[in-house]
Amino acid sequence: MAERAPGRGGGDVSTTVDRPASVPAPAEPSRPGPVSWLTTTNHKHIGIMYCVTAFAFFLIGGALADLLRTELAEPGRQLLSNEAYNTTFTIHGTIMIFLFVAPFGAGLGNYLVPLQIGAPDMAFPRLNALSYWTFAGGGLLVLLSGFAAAGGGTATGWTAYPPLSESRLSPSIATDLWIFGLALVAMATLLTGINILTTVFLMRAPGMTMWRVPIFTWNMVVTSILGLVAFPPAVAAFGLLFLDRRVGGHAFDPLGGGDPVIYQHLFWFLGHPEVYILILPFFGVITEIIPVFARKPLFGYLGFVLATLAIGALSVGVWAHHMFTTGVVDNPFFSAMTFTIAVPTGVKFFNWIGTMWGGKIRLATPMLFTIGFLLNFLIGGVTGVLLASAPIDFQIADSYFLVSHFHYTMMGGAVFGIFAAIYFWYPKITGTMLRESLGRWVFYLLFFGFNLTFWPQFVLGLRGMPRRIVDYSSGLGFETPNLVSTIGAGVMTVAVLVFLADLWISRRHRIPAGDDPWGGSSLEWATTSPPPEHNFDAVPRIRSSRPAFDLHHPELEP
């Protein structure tokens, strides 16, 4: 890295503009009232609103999962009708993917990206507010499509494959609500993507070259690009589906000469980059956390960024591995692409191990969740390689093996990343600590409950249990694994309740955190907790990828 003179005009693309001196420094804001929350354009408030809304959706989606698991605890139908079960898993999947994990990543990005690059706010603050409210409105429509539509909730699965989702087979208006809700969420994703990219490319503080940008921000850059690439085809698919349903289009309906397979191509052209949109922010999160708790720099920064870019590039070429069993795609090509994407993902594990190697690892709560992420995601990754093989996929596609695989990546990975992020940045956002003792309980319960829930589902899949069934016969070996899985779901529910108790107690009895309780690396740890209105009263010198660390360890500055 070429050394440049510190200070403004250091020759980088970034510039900062002095705030006019006549503007008085805002008084320390008292707690903002409801009106200021509704009208805010501040990236930190919007980030918090995103995360809180997303987490509320998580609680709803989790409650739905508990319903599903209770129904499946034993053979026969106990709790839900076929219709209710089908609606429940449709809304569960839609919420967890589009209304929880992805927006939580967007919320973290909103909060952290300007802080990490030393910017006062996002590039387009009002657009940012529009993103949030579009997302919230879209989320509400999706929720309504499950519970509040005449004609019954939408029950097409989160993939909404036609012809099942055509109006003659799913006549309820709920499916239209669902389509419009997701179109709004897609628009919010596009707007946030534009905003984050503009912010990172144009608003970095002096000295913050692209090769010093923190990994979390890098991952948000790639996530944003993927959003811009993947969501327009999905909106096209949903739009065509709506035309099919309501104005007699026949794009996907074979009765009118349409082809349902085209929908699958469009949908998965969203769907597969989407899983990287879901996981990349949390790769970023744990890559911020490991160096801080190992007390070391990241091992192989450049390789890590290149691997992330490779994942982004390859992820738009793997979509038809969701269609190996259709018999109408070029399986070897998509299989080869999918094997290839395993390489940059695998490389990251060595970055993380290399970062821990030779460190002084502190096992605080954020690090515990990070280790949980590593252990779970590895299983998700290895089973992903199995699914990349078309012949093996012929057996395990659409079985509980697949269900378990993607929960190991999305829940065992992304959701553990979310908890790691909450415990790591809560002190920055609020200026107070969460309870370390309760946090450990949350981790152990969640980790144990998660594996108890999903490990038996691998067994179920291998014994031949298909996904999305409300009932199963006895005598096929499905009883015990299903029961164990349901018990695991109960343990996870307890973990989430302990977490909510932790939040409640920590807000009631505040333990001041100071500005930098963990000894952080990136720029957000160099400002106050919570940060002032425009983030920094003074931006420290940026001479490496960890300016806050350099500030406290000038003897080690490069």
Next chain:
Amino acid sequence: MTTPAVRRALRALAVVAAAVGLAACSSSFGMPRGASEQGQDIFSLWHTFMIAGIVVGAIVYGLIGWSLIRYRRRRADDDEALGRQFHGHVPIEIVYTAIPIVIVIALFTMSLRTEQRVADLSPDPAVTLHAEAFAWGWRFTYEGQNVTVVSDPSGEGVTGPEIALPRGETVRVVLTSDDVIHAFWVPDFLFKRDAIPGHVNEFDVTPTDTGTYQGVCAEFCGLNHAYMTFRVAVMEPEVFERWLSARRAEEVAT
């Protein structure tokens, strides 16, 4: 990097990997071993993949576990203790990128060969079975035999229709759907294929073991998806011929 402690750990790791590997060679890892030639082919691919996955997984878990134990902060360390401040190691980084590339090329090659064999269509199958899926059942027609097997109107507690296949002979399945997308899945054949309206999918299955196997619809198709089951009875060819005649007589009688 080659302190005695590291060497001891590596040796222990090798022993564990060898033990796991030996145990793995005889395990099916929960997968049915396959009641058809194609299924057994897929099973052996699965077996190889699982062994590779377990070896790689054990090495990575071992490295994570080793780092956490060896490099944890001790009580003796003061709060500000730092790890060694190194930023990378290019040769190691190249090695850990190259090794996964080699592994996935090998796995992909094996996978591709298996797929070519499994997807291969015989020029003269002994039996051609047309399978039409509908919501929520199946209509199976034996080509040129005047034999059709149809689901009862499906619902809870209904056992699906039972079809018969001859052991050791190649059966061509010609698959399509009347309404929405379904999928034909017999877990013991380790194979499923989608039934898509407007498309016809064909595949061969050569049963190797007599017995009755469960079949299900694997693609979500609405209200009674869970109950869209069927059964496949694999029998000796001469028994199969008698079964066909009996069914033919039954159809003439009704």
